[in-house]
Amino acid sequence: MSAPSSTSTVPSAGAPGGRRRLARGALAAAAIAYVALLLLLPLIGIVVRAFEPGLSIVGDTLSRPEVTHAFLLTAIITLITIVVTTFFGLVVAWVLVRQRFIGRSFLNAVVDLPFALSPVTVGLAAVLLFGTGGWLTDFFMARGIQVLFALPSMILVTTFICIPFTIREVVPVLEEFGLDEEDAARTLGASIWQTFRMVTLPNIRWALLYGIALTTARAIGEIGAVLIVSGTIAGLTETATIYIFTALEERLVAQAHVVALVLALTSILVLVAIEWLHRRNEKARSNA
Numbered sequence: 227m228s229a230p231s232s233t234s235t236v237p238s239a240g241a242p243g244g245r246r247r248l249a250r251g252a253l254a255a256a257a258i259a260y261v262a263l264l265l266l267l268p269l270i271g272i273v274v275r276a277f278e279p280g281l282s283i284v285g286d287t288l289s290r291p292e293v294t295h296a297f298l299l300t301a302i303i304t305l306i307t308i309v310v311t312t313f314f315g316l317v318v319a320w321v322l323v324r325q326r327f328i329g330r331s332f333l334n335a336v337v338d339l340p341f342a343l344s345p346v347t348v349g350l351a352a353v354l355l356f357g358t359g360g361w362l363t364d365f366f367m368a369r370g371i372q373v374l375f376a377l378p379s380m381i382l383v384t385t386f387i388c389i390p391f392t393i394r395e396v397v398p399v400l401e402e403f404g405l406d407e408e409d410a411a412r413t414l415g416a417s418i419w420q421t422f423r424m425v426t427l428p429n430i431r432w433a434l435l436y437g438i439a440l441t442t443a444r445a446i447g448e449i450g451a452v453l454i455v456s457g458t459i460a461g462l463t464e465t466a467t468i469y470i471f472t473a474l475e476e477r478l479v480a481q482a483h484v485v486a487l488v489l490a491l492t493s494i495l496v497l498v499a500i501e502w503l504h505r506r507n508e509k510a511r512s513n514a
Contacts, residue, residue, distance in 0.1 A: 315392030
């Protein structure tokens with residue numbers, strides 16, 4: 227009787243396991259190429275163009291009064307947007323998940339409206355409401371409040387565009403952990419506020435922080451709607467993104483890239499900080 231062949235146990239090159247490894251490698255390579263080409267390469271290009279005239283361009287750009295004011299205005303709009311969208315985002319998310327009422331599906335669809343609308347459309351809608359002959363112009367003018375071509379309209383359109391981020395981050399988490407813990411807290415005599423602070427908020431805090439991070443990145447980068455309602459008044463209604471737009475028109479390319487780099491780094495640092503805190507918290511919990 228002949229001995230069994232020693233090669234019969236060696237997997238062939240076309241074995242299912244080999245094909246799966248090849249497929250995983252191809253997917254990983256495609257993901258890396260996507261990130262490199264569409265995310266990292268543009269950022270590298272901005273860095274190169276920003277520092278092309280030399281390192282001194284950074285100090286010269288950031289010391290300009292119009293740039294300082296643009297960053298300050300962007301910070302004010304972003305901060306107010308975060309506060310408003312966080313509060314109302316939590317309220318809307320809680321209502322969508324915990325309440326059942328007529329029109330709930332409609333409200334759930336309306337929440338995504340800012341994703342579907344162009345920012346330019348949002349800006350034009352604000353002009354229709356608050357511009358010359360607008361539906362609400364007389365009401366605010368009679369009270370000495372200028373909305374259009376001023377800070378209120380810029381905050382309004384930015385807030386509208388950023389509304390969905392917190393809601394869409396929090397809703398799935400609220401659905402996931404359910405009602406058991408909240409019901410137990412209320413059974414033990416906790417008030418609605420105590421239940422939210424001690425039970426609900428700890429369960430949704432990371433989703434909430436991710437929503438805030440996305441809101442921050444979107445708010446500081448908004449230009450379409452803000453450009454229409456601001457009037458682009460230098461030193462008054464010029465945000466950082468609008469400064470980039472006007473600087474490119476005036477052929478101040480290096481200055482525009484420096485400001486763009488600052489905005490990009492701010493968004494990246496916010497996202498990285500939240501991810502680092504999340505991982506650190508998960509590691510601490512696993513070691514406990």
